Amino acid sequence: MIKEMISLLSLVFFCFTLNAQSQPTKDWSFNDEISLWKKHETLKNAGIGIFVQDATTGEVLAKTAPQLSLAPASTMKLVTTATALEILGSDFRFETQLAYSGEIKNDTLYGNLVIIGGGDPALGSEYFKEHYLENHFLDQWTKALQALHIKHITGDIITDATIFEEQTIPNTWIWEDLGNYYGAGACGLSVYDNMYRIHMASPAEAGQPTRVLTTKPFIPELELDNQVKSSTVKRDLAYVYGAPMSNQRTIRGTIPLGQADFVIKASVPNPPFLLGWELLDRITSAQITVDGFIKSQGYNDTLSQLTLVSRTLSPTLLEIATVTNYESVNLFAEHLLKYLAFLMNGKGSTKKGTQTITDFWEKHGIDTHGFFMADGSGLSHFNALTAEQMVGILHYMKTQSVEGSNWFCSIPCVPNGTLYHFNPVNFPKNSLRAKSGSMTRVRCYAGELTTQSGQPLLFAVFLNNFDSSHREAIRLIEDLLLRFSKSK
Template sequence: MKGRIFTVLILFLHTISPAQQNIEQVFQKLLTGSDYKNATIGIQVSDLDSDEILFNFDNNKLMIPASTMKLVTSAAALEILGAHYRFTTKIGYTGNINKNTLNGDLVVVGGGDPVLGSAHFRDFYEHPDFLDIWVQKIKDAGIQKIKGDLVLDVSLYDSEKIPPTWIWEDMGNYYGAGPSALSVYDNMFRITFSSPGKAGMPTQIVSTYPKIEGLEIQNEVLSSDENRDLAFVFGSPLDYKRVIRGTIPKNRKSFTIKASDQNPEKLLAADFISHLAKSGIFISGGVKLKKVDGKEFQIVYIQESPSLAEIAKVLNYESVNLIAEHLVKQIAVQKTGEGSREKGIAVIKQFWKSKGLEGQFFMEDGSGLSHFNAISPGQFISLLKYMRNQSKYSAAFLNSLPGAANGTLYGFDARVFEGNTLKAKSGSMTRVRCYAGYLKVDSGKTVAFSLMVNQFDGSHSKLIGEIQKLFEAAKITF
């Protein structure tokens, strides 16, 4: 009897290579770890050149993707809009020009540029300053005085500022900024504090930048022994009152946090008027938001954005929620003529269904900030395989993904995953951590992978370490 059991054991071990044992052991350790034994975990690793699934566990289970949802959005945007697509902002006027005086309105028509004046594209928009260019083009048109209003046309998108399933804790913070047809400066502002040397004491607000007219801040932030930003900004997108709660490090003369600006059009107007005034051009009227009759509108300049390929790289490297939400609405504009989140999501879901993503997945936004999103590892694999093997924008998509020690993959060791060995998008929120992308393995081939961990206990940094071990095991296995 003992001999038969031993023979069976030998046969079993011969069917599994040492490397395969290794990845299974690493994954089993993850499953049974004290921080993860009650979590929901799904994984799939697939050969990109065949339909072979190399490794999987609950790969068809729908889970919260967090920011890996940006892969769904960015890949669809590249396919639908094209890698060379550029957003346009139109500057012009209505009325007539007589003796260098515009008898009419100065007009800016928003085209949904998600990165207008963005800190991520300083060289593009600041050298020279894009508003200085606008002013010069107005002067070139013969306008030195304006008897009318500054009109901002933001009608390209609907009035929904943020998706309804975003939580209260997120919407006031910089990563909770919503899209506008005239977004500017990443739709955020900065709040600088000073803190006393003792923990648990009130802090002081030193300044806000840029200045936002009508902004009212209630500061409840305390100093702390924790050496990190734990302050959260709370406020509705429909008003200008903000309450800030939480903590910042003690004994700081200057400590800056970022908050969302849900009405960027107002800031753009103020900055544009200031630039005009510096050049001696003054507007007699006020600022109005309204749709402009295209027949009456005379264009003097069209401001183009960087290419979508460049924008997608910032989106996936830095995980910029605002860009993702813009892409959803811009896709809706291109395909339906209506700039709404619901229309954009419907187009994106239908697109991926046509490309072979099987089964239902739930998409409530483009960025993954909503806790109501749900998708499976297997569906991510289908997307990754399509973008690598069939998309004409494969290179742009791959280039948009960070490698080890870069972007949101900062926690992975570049000595282990050299060069482009690992290219992936991460996703994280409270008790959620996910990864999806490509891994070049030691056999020379590249595999697609998706790992999703929901409702785990413990720290994100510890889980990242466990996931790196899993990817190392996958690297030598396949």
């Protein structure tokens, strides 16, 4: 308690000092501000990375020294989306195909129905309901089969997800994340954001067992071991544990007591199987019968032997990148990473994707010493780069990229997306456009700040292992950015 009071008093004093200096003095400099940060009680043991550059002149206005390689958390998505737009272009669209093998005689398909994944991160996504769900892509596939007058299929429903590697998650993600919605892995055939909802009920007393009511969508063959208890804490503290492609899931933790229908979100164990099941259910309802089963295999070597039935195009890459940066969707970022690997190497893997992105920026003038990329989303604690490297990428996109304007528009402004913590009064008229990143003891921001005099500044602020709450860390960073805003 005493430590917390000291920390709070220190924070109040620090913020008061910043606010008291609302107008720069003649002798004041950004580096004076950085020195003040390093003396702050909650930051004295922290890793601090700050880099600020004038976007017009290229002048470096502030930097911590030495520049440390620090965990960027979700600001890593800026690196991934920038690279994807540079290589693929804003108008690129992913494609998922429905095809068949064999031949059609009368009303019977003597062969298999095949869903060929194209790495679409957003197939059936809640973020794109108008694109996929209002005119449901499964209904479109069903109508395409009906147009061929197919009423019976003798073979199987095959799901081909081989555009990506079989391992859906990076090696360095932690066990606690994997079963939860934000830890959904990137699969060659992803669907519905690779996420399902578990509906639960809790008793009126704390510390008692809860009940699972249902899951939406229905996950076939799912085995749920529910160990969640009711609690007086009024928020979701339940975590889902389980390995990718395994139907066994354990739920631990607590949910608020007295809930008739409390929802927690989890990652789909086997997205291709779920998609095959959903298609089977849809065509069965349309009176098309299937003799076989849902199977997973690759058709990449025999695509010439397949007949195309229907194809589904994704929203544009710019639309996907915008959702990735606004909503911080890990799944989308991991898909982009793996697709770049597929494009460059013929196989979509995390390892090849991180190397592709690192090589790209090295070829475009970024010093990649100390640049360590373990995934595309920033969820891995093994990611590390310097604030200067992040601003170097921002500067390239601002001054050299033909996609730069589009990409910067994909980054949220206060108070949109993940910038809802910031006070819009401090940053009016879209003057702060940034991506946030947070994990345990990590809080980062990177983007563009337009000063009150209209000067654009590019910045990255990385905090690792600070000794305060995230709310306090956010306040420190907001006050620092406000100080920058008033400086020119």
